[in-house]
Amino acid sequence: MNPCEPFFAERCVACGECLRQCPVLRLSPKAAREEAARRRDGRPSRRILSRCQSCLACNFVCPHGANPGRAMLDAWHEIGLREGFPARAAYFTPDQPNNFRTHVVNNLPADERALVASWDNETPCDEIFYPGCNVITSPYLTRTRLLADQNIRGSLALCCGEMYFRTGQYEMLERTAKRLTAWSRRLGFKKMIIPCTAGRNMFVNVLPRFGAHFDFEVTPLLSWLLARVESGEIPLRRPLDLTVTIQESCHAKFFGDEYLDQARRLLARLGARVIEQEHCRQKALCCGIAAGFSPDSAYHPWAITKGSVRVLREAKRTGAQALAVYCAGCLQMLSVGQIAFPNGLPIYHLLELVQLASDEPPLRRQRQRAFSMLQGVVLRQFPQLLSRRRFRPTDLADESRD
Incomplete structure (x- = not known):
């Protein structure tokens, strides 16, 4: 579909x-x-x-x-x-110069800032690992021997536009499609590995409907990891012995049951037992950010927090020992939500669980990243909550290019 x-x-x-x-x-x-x-x-x-x-x-x-x-x-x-949109929404608008992601990137530790800078490289190549905005704000996730050979390319300026799609901003999607088409042609790659299911949906299904012309194959990181675990290329030296519940990507449903099953197959291979939430698979709840997508909510922090807390409560009710995600954005939003609702349930990206099962300790910096994101909201978005000013993202994008 x-x-x-x-x-x-x-x-x-x-x-x-x-x-x-x-x-x-x-x-x-x-x-x-x-x-x-x-x-x-x-x-x-x-x-x-x-x-x-x-x-x-x-x-x-x-x-x-x-x-x-x-x-x-x-x-x-x-x-x-x-x-138009309330002023508070500008902080979550990708083409706005000072947004929630630029705040996080500007405050990354030195080692992660160096990683992000190295990815902004337009040397032509045959294959890339496209981090997307969510991994760019959590670059520590890529510091693993599992991805040691990957040619990571991307920057915040090359956002896939998922937030524009989910908010009905079609004009901004057309601009994004044009920008990413030009970028992919400059690099000339034919294969892309992508860690974000939302990004996969954008490149495969959405952006081509808004004028993009891509000439490359897209492989999701989830499928890539599963294939290497099942083939033995990634040896599992320390199988996990825990129960987990899964936070689904909102975009996973568009790739059918086979793709939804891949997360469960991978967890089973790692030695984890899945306990499903009340809302899962095609009817899963969003991690919380989508509670800010409507024009009336306009990324109101209270609405987003309530959305995240609802997910955390439901995950806690399963009795699982951990919450597994396969979207770095979900990892970030739910980690911020745990500041408001500390349910004691550790949240792991599937990449981190593969690291654990292969006897490689993950860096686990999401707690610090959550506080960085919250700091940006308090410092930059809160002052706009009472503003009556409204704006259009197309105007912000035009200003950022001037």
Whole structure:
């Protein structure tokens, strides 16, 4: 399923299943039918538009293939064009010069700053490891012998645009598609390994719908790790003996059950036993950042915190000994959430769990990184919470190039 397929209003019978089964909205059958009818007729209520997290689980439960999630993104797009966004949202806008990621990168330890600087390299090559913004803000994750031979290339300026897609900012997606097409052609690579499932979805499914022209193969890090563990290329010297629950990437569902199963197969190979959360696989909750995606939320820190805490509570209820993620963004957001809700459940990226099972201690710097992210929000976003100023990201992008 491609997340960029249009909303097929003619297929919608306003049954309301999309909104009734939504892991976030969870409307009653009657309310779900009423809201579905309003959305089909092009007049969705602000109630659902403000609470939606654009996880697009609705596309998978719709019995008629109407693709209702796109209707929400289209409505957000219209609101953004008409009203702009509150000033507080600028801090989470990728093309804004001083944003939450630039704050983290500017405050990285010296060894990690050196890594990030070395990745900003446009020498032509055949194969790259594209870190994406989330790994660029957690570069310590790549300091492992498992990735010693990888040719890591990228920078914050080469963001895949996932946050623009999830907020319905189509004009910014077109700019991102043009930028990344030009970059990939300058380097000329034919293979990309990507650690972020969101990035994979953007390169494979989304950006080509907004004008990108890519000529390379994309391999997710999860699949790459699983293949090497199963082949014995990565020897497992210290199998894990613990129970884990999984925080799903919101984008994993678009690659089907086989991809969703890969995280579970890898954990089983590592010696871990998976305990599923109430919301998992196609109906998994977002790590929290998506609670800030609607035009009304506009990355309000309270909404994002509540979203993260809800996930942490659900993970804790499983009784698992650890929470496993395969998205560095989820690792960061949930680590920040643990400052507000210290549930005592250690959070591991799957790459770190492979390190442990192969007898290589991971660096484990996410706690410090969480405080760095929180510091940036307090210093830079909090002062804008009461501002009545509004902006359009296209204006910020134009200013940053001037």
